[in-house]
Amino acid sequence: MKLISWNVNGINACINKGLIGFMNKENAEVYCFQEVKATKEKMPKLLENFHEFHAHAQRKGYSGVSVFSKIKPLSAIEGIGEELFDTEGRVLTLEFEDFFLVNAYFPHSHRELKRLDFKIKFNEKFLTFCKGLERNKPVIIASDFNVAHKEIDLAHPKTNQGNAGFTEEERKWFDNLLMEGFVDTFREFTKEAGHYSWWPYMNNLRERNIGWRIDYFVVSNSLKDKLLDSRLLKDTLGSDHCPVSLEIDS
Numbered sequence: 001m002k003l004i005s006w007n008v009n010g011i012n013a014c015i016n017k018g019l020i021g022f023m024n025k026e027n028a029e030v031y032c033f034q035e036v037k038a039t040k041e042k043m044p045k046l047l048e049n050f051h052e053f054h055a056h057a058q059r060k061g062y063s064g065v066s067v068f069s070k071i072k073p074l075s076a077i078e079g080i081g082e083e084l085f086d087t088e089g090r091v092l093t094l095e096f097e098d099f100f101l102v103n104a105y106f107p108h109s110h111r112e113l114k115r116l117d118f119k120i121k122f123n124e125k126f127l128t129f130c131k132g133l134e135r136n137k138p139v140i141i142a143s144d145f146n147v148a149h150k151e152i153d154l155a156h157p158k159t160n161q162g163n164a165g166f167t168e169e170e171r172k173w174f175d176n177l178l179m180e181g182f183v184d185t186f187r188e189f190t191k192e193a194g195h196y197s198w199w200p201y202m203n204n205l206r207e208r209n210i211g212w213r214i215d216y217f218v219v220s221n222s223l224k225d226k227l228l229d230s231r232l233l234k235d236t237l238g239s240d241h242c243p244v245s246l247e248i249d250s
Contacts, residue, residue, distance in 0.1 A: 001250035002028040004233075005142035005217060006243035007105070007198070011036040011066065015044055017238035023047060028245070029070045032142035034105035036064040055079065057089035064089040065103045071096065080129040085122050093133070098250065099223070100133045104143040109164040116169060119146070123173045127180060134181075138220035140248075141182070144198075144241065146214055149174045149184070152193045153213040165214060177218065185217045185230035185246055197232050198241045206240075217246040226250075 004026055008014035011033060023031060023046065031050075038044070040056055043066070050068040055078045057063040073094035079086030094101045104126065109116040133139050147170040151157035160166045178184065186195070196211030205211060217230055228247040236243050 001030075001248050002026070003030045003032065003101070003140070003142065003217070003246045003248070004028045004243050005032040005034070005103070005215060005246070007034040007144040007215060007239060007241040009035050009037075009239040009241065011038050012042065012044060014238045015046075019238055020046060022236060022238065022243075023068075026243075026245070030101065031068045032101070032103035033066045033068075034064075034103065034144045036066050037061050038064060053078075053092055053094060055086075055089040055092040058087045062088070063105055065092045065105050067092055067094055067101070067103050069094065073101075080125055082125050085125065090122070091126065091129075095137075099138045099140050099220075100136075102130060102133070102139060102141045102143075104141060104145075106143060106146045108146045109167065109170065111164060113164060113167065116164075116167060120169055120173065123170075127173075127177060130182075131180065134220055138222045139182075140220075140223070140246070141216070141218040142244070142246075143218070144215050145174065147171060147174055148212045148214055153196075155196065155210040155212070165212065181221045182218045183221055183224050183227075185219055185227055186213070186232065186244070188224070188227055189230055195232055196234070197244060201240055215241055215244050217244055219246075219248075223248065 052068050053076045054066045075095040077093040090105045092103045107119040109119045148154040196213045197215035199206035199211035226249040230246050233243040
């Protein structure tokens with residue numbers, strides 16, 4: 001089974017940059033998109049053979065996550081049961097026969113870290129939510145976590161110490177996520193530095209590969225032996241992020 005996760009930074013803009021052609025080429029069973037930004041009224045219809053699910057933010061043009069699946073899920077859950085976070089359209093969960101798929105767009109802690117406390121509270125509630133799901137079956141998390149976990153995960157770790165997405169608090173939470181029994185799938189297959197999923201729109205940073213790895217597939221440890229591949233599709237354009245793919249023995 002092949003799954004794709006991608007922060008599209010506006011789904012309608014990404015369509016204009018080749019999203020549908022990308023979906024046809026990859027031929028995945030499931031696509032998880034973050035930061036779709038579209039309202040219900042302006043949500044595009046992509047391909048006919050997909051079941052689609054959405055969590056929209058109340059604020060127009062902001063956040064939002066969507067899942068397009070060839071496989072009909074058993075159920076869908078919007079949000080994590082916390083109104084403070086769920087009004088921002090950040091989490092969408094689909095239940096399949098053998099696992100829960102959680103598509104999430106984590107808050108950005110912002111300049112001057114003005115949303116760091118909000119993010120850490122979201123992180124903690126999110127982990128509690130996922131551990132609750134895990135009592136029933138394994139969990140696959142597809143997400144822009146908005147954090148580079150280790151120094152290996154960004155091009156300039158020294159100059160970014162304490163900046164948004166690389167604070168001690170955010171990185172420690174990711175440590176805790178893994179200690180709670182989850183696996184960073186990309187690092188199961190790729191150990192070296194120089195692999196990133198997001199590059200700022202300036203100074204040709206993408207062409208120079210000066211970026212951050214902040215987009216992940218994270219899975220329950222019980223699925224570790226079923227992992228077949230996890231990679232960054234760095235040559236796919238259409239957003240300031242690149243897609244992440246996961247192949248798993250279903």
